[in-house]
Amino acid sequence: MPEPPRQTRRRPATRKGRPTLTRELIAGRALELAGAEGFPAVTMRRLAEELGVTVRALYNYVADRQEVVDLAAQRLMALWELPALDPADWEAGVRAYCAQLRGLYRSYPRALLVSLDEQVRAVGVHPNRLLNPDAFLGLLRGIGLSAPAASRVHSELGVRLFGFALLVDYPHGRQQAGTAPVPAAWLEAHPDLELPHLTEALRLEKPTPDEAFGHLVDTLVLAIRAELPTG
Structure with missing residues (x-):
């Protein structure tokens, strides 16, 4: 008689009240640490303490x-959802x-x-990091932008959103002024x-981060319109 199939032993979901350690759990906690404090904070000792x-x-x-860094970078890009691009x-x-990228950032x-x-290795590049920009470039090409124009728009979008996340949204989340040219205290000093x-x-009424982001996207849309072929 054939032998019965072997039963695969599963790890328990929790151990002593804590989730069982997995690569996914390590990647998630590393990303949380990096998101709050930067990747230099992600050491093996710190990660072990957190877990x-x-x-x-x-x-x-x-x-x-290095593998932890790769896994965290993969996890970040795995969360990047692509909206409908028609x-x-x-x-x-x-x-x-x-808007989706802003939320992720x-x-x-x-x-x-x-x-x-850090240096993220090629194995740490999630497919979304390639597929999503390719789809956005495809949208721009699909409405008539030349390849150089589409590339310029894509690069400008990246710079704008990256800067906005770090200079406006991040300070605002920490109750710091992020839309003023300089802090008022600098002038007072x-x-x-x-x-x-x-x-x-500095005396002007400051826009909210959402208002500032809306203006950023408006100007990007205008830049795309300017690249559209006439006629």
């Missing part, structure tokens, strides 16, 4: 810290694309500095300087 395990236990699931309603698609703002703080234009700017 309530030993450093040795981590090495049962990952080879080294050339027949391209403006709505552009706005949805920007706001969730993990300091993780955006991964390209400055230099009463001997003639700064009429900065003084005037």
